[in-house]
Amino acid sequence: MSGVRLLVGTRKGAFVLTSDGTRDDWNVEGPLFAGWEMYHLNASPADPDRLYASQSTGWHGQVMQRSDDGGKTWETVGNEFAYDGVPGTHQWYDGTQHPWEFARVWHLEPSLTDPDTVFAGVEDAALFRSVDAGKTWQELSGLRDHETGPQWQPGAGGLCLHTILIHPDDPQRMFVAISAAGAFRTDDGGETWRPINRGLRSGELPDEDREVGHCVHRIAMNPSRPDVLFMQKHWDMMRSDDAGESWHAVSGNLPSDFGFPIAVHPHEPDTVYVVPIKSDSEHVPPDAKLRVYRSRTGGNEWEALTNGLPQSHCYVNVLRDAMSVDSLDPGGVYFGTTGGQVYASPDGGDKWTAIVRDLPSVLSVEAQTLP
């Protein structure tokens, strides 16, 4: 029977949660890399034993890890992320220009076909690629060199490239998202990029529908319909039916259209999951009730999923990389909270169970479906 491996990154180490296909009983291993911030771990779709992990602290900076045996052992790989050429400047919080400075790797996205190729989204926002299993990293500088680059400005969490989506049918096409610059697309394998933010409106900007400057929190797609994209923006749930050429709001009846993660059901491309959060500034669930909202209509009509989730006195957040789906049937949905709980729903969100409750604050959850 196939199974699921959850790769969980936290503020104080990584945890690996495994279960068989029933997803009833879970084994919890960890912490790995105890004491380090583990922003993201991810697995190669081409080789289930190949894992990559981003490890960092404010003291010692960035370290990268790779496993070739499904997480049993790890090897430290290359951690030099040098911007291509003269880095230049981007806009700082106060509107002045600020040099690009590498801080950390936020997100890792392995190639769909080659286990040795992996993309890294970093802060200050840039996209790097390794083609030697993480030994060395090269910037795809066409993104940061876009003419709007000097206008990009960090959000409260930093100027981070946090979302990387690879088109499953056209490897030349990729989507990335940056807080607070917006969404970008390449159609030539990362050589050149252009903003895809038409239709986004952000009240935080003096020009609300400008080309860049939007605080996109996350983008998700179903691989069977890769040109339909769903976006959780700082405010607004958005949808694009044309690979990002244009966006329209599908917030509908959500109690708050602010939030961080978004996921699409593995087999139902119109079934979307979000976790509404009260904002600005509080970043806790509305009414202190932790509710995942599911739309089965591709947006606009949302239902609250509460079975098994705390419905009182709940003040956790769910961060942008902390929700994931497996590809089993029925499809499973998972998320982790800043309170250290990791919840699983093996039935697409109808019922939730806490796999583990008291981990360090969860930064990321990645569901790997095992053969």
Place this chain on the structure above:
Amino acid sequence: MLPYHLRTLAGVDGEISLDAQERPTQRTVLDALEATYPVLRGTIRDHGTAERRDFIRFFACRRDITLDPADDPLPEEVASGAEPLKVVAAMAGG
């Protein structure tokens, strides 16, 4: 002598002995350390500039030598191996 996280990363316990020339300096000791333990590259000094990371300091013979020039000779006690060069990570509360 390395802080906890770097000892873990390098897979070592206690103090490390390095061969860092006859008149070792901060720079030659760190060069030798990184050559012996490549996983430590970038964790004490920046990859590109070789500048010390902000929350790292260097102590020797009960003195903070962090801001001494990187090419100044280390104290004789460190060169002889009688005293360690301590790589210290800043304390963090909370």
